Amino acid sequence: MEAQVLIRVVPSYARGLPISPPPPRFELSAKPLFRSSPLRSTASRPAAASTEKPRASAIMEASGFDSEGREFKNAEEMWGEEIGKEGDVHKRKEWYRQGVGYWEGVEATADGVLGGYAHVNDADIKGSEAFLKMLLAERFPDGGRGRSLVALDCGSGIGRVTKNLLIRFFTEVDLLEPVSHFLEAARESLVPESGLAIENKTTNFFCVPLQEFTPDVGRYDVIWIQWCIGHLADDDFVSFFMRAKAGLKPGGLFVLKENIARSGFVLDKEDRSITRSDTYFKELFHRCGLHIFKSKVGIPTELLSMRWMNPGIR
Ligand code: SAH
Numbered sequence: 001m002e003a004q005v006l007i008r009v010v011p012s013y014a015r016g017l018p019i020s021p022p023p024p025r026f027e028l029s030a031k032p033l034f035r036s037s038p039l040r041s042t043a044s045r046p047a048a049a050s051t052e053k054p055r056a057s058a059i060m061e062a063s064g065f066d067s068e069g070r071e072f073k074n075a076e077e078m079w080g081e082e083i084g085k086e087g088d089v090h091k092r093k094e095w096y097r098q099g100v101g102y103w104e105g106v107e108a109t110a111d112g113v114l115g116g117y118a119h120v121n122d123a124d125i126k127g128s129e130a131f132l133k134m135l136l137a138e139r140f141p142d143g144g145r146g147r148s149l150v151a152l153d154c155g156s157g158i159g160r161v162t163k164n165l166l167i168r169f170f171t172e173v174d175l176l177e178p179v180s181h182f183l184e185a186a187r188e189s190l191v192p193e194s195g196l197a198i199e200n201k202t203t204n205f206f207c208v209p210l211q212e213f214t215p216d217v218g219r220y221d222v223i224w225i226q227w228c229i230g231h232l233a234d235d236d237f238v239s240f241f242m243r244a245k246a247g248l249k250p251g252g253l254f255v256l257k258e259n260i261a262r263s264g265f266v267l268d269k270e271d272r273s274i275t276r277s278d279t280y281f282k283e284l285f286h287r288c289g290l291h292i293f294k295s296k297v298g299i300p301t302e303l304l305s306m307r308w309m310n311p312g313i314r
Contacts (some may be wrong), residue, residue, distance in 0.1 A: 063264050064261070065264075078265065078267055103157075104181070125161075125164045128226075135310060175205050215243070221251075223254045229256060230276070237288075241311070256310070257298070260278050292312070295308055
């Protein structure tokens with residue numbers, strides 16, 4: 001079933017594309033979501049890599065594409081162009097400036113953060129809720145009810161995931177979001193006056209990007225990372241998780257919900273993010289000293305197939 005690790009609906013890929021009837025398995029979820037025709041044809045190729053288990057060293061050698069259809073022979077070539085060599089601070093800053101700059105131009109609504117696909121919200125939340133319940137039930141015999149649990153919602157956007165899901169399971173939720181008008185919208189909809197139970201509260205609103213964030217040691221039961229890790233370059237991805245590990249309580253968990261490329265990667269030139277393959281993620285987790293504890297392919301809708309990864313600490 002590894003092969004089903006699929007593709008995608010990242011908000012950014014979905015922008016402006018028409019909703020098509022459900023495609024047949026693989027091609028299907030991918031096809032309507034890519035913007036450019038070269039990528040469409042790539043997406044509909046058979047999933048050749050799916051049956052192979054590439055060696056860790058070979059993983060980063062897989063080729064990838066950008067959203068304009070250009071092929072890169074491997075991730076190193078792509079990153080060399082996008083963020084330059086180590087020490088090229090200017091280029092790296094520019095990568096992150098453009099990523100945040102893209103979102104600064106997006107309206108602070110569910111449709112905005114979901115790339116025009118606000119209607120996937122319910123299915124997204126339902127699927128996440130089932131996954132979270134399963135994790136909490138494994139960790140606590142009482143499913144965590146009645147305990148003081150703390151979560152961090154990373155790249156929270158307008159607080160959609162916190163408001164619809166996390167706030168119901170955690171006593172405190174912190175939000176991290178680099179785009180201030182999103183975070184402001186989140187704060188407005190999450191303050192106690194909004195009618196949410198007073199004992200469940202959002203506590204901290206951090207207006208910083210993940211690559212610059214270091215959590216307080218041992219604060220979180222769950223660090224939830226949804227649809228934002230693609231903005232991080234590989235080395236920042238690894239150092240973020242290394243720092244964030246220290247932010248987990250003993251037995252705490254990361255939950256990563258992300259779109260998965262069939263192989264290699266896809267670079268979105270518009271919002272400066274990349275979608276990584278399953279093996280690409282595994283290689284990065286390996287470098288972080290993390291392993292995937294549980295994963296689940298998300299609720300396929302006509303558009304949407306995604307996967308939760310729950311990297312545990314090795
Ligand atoms: N997780 C939210 C929002 C997804 S949209 C949800 O599921 O509703 C992607 C979010 O990633 C945007 O809010 C964007 O501002 C944020 N983002 C962009 N670059 C980021 C970075 N470097 N670090 C953290 N978040 C980032």
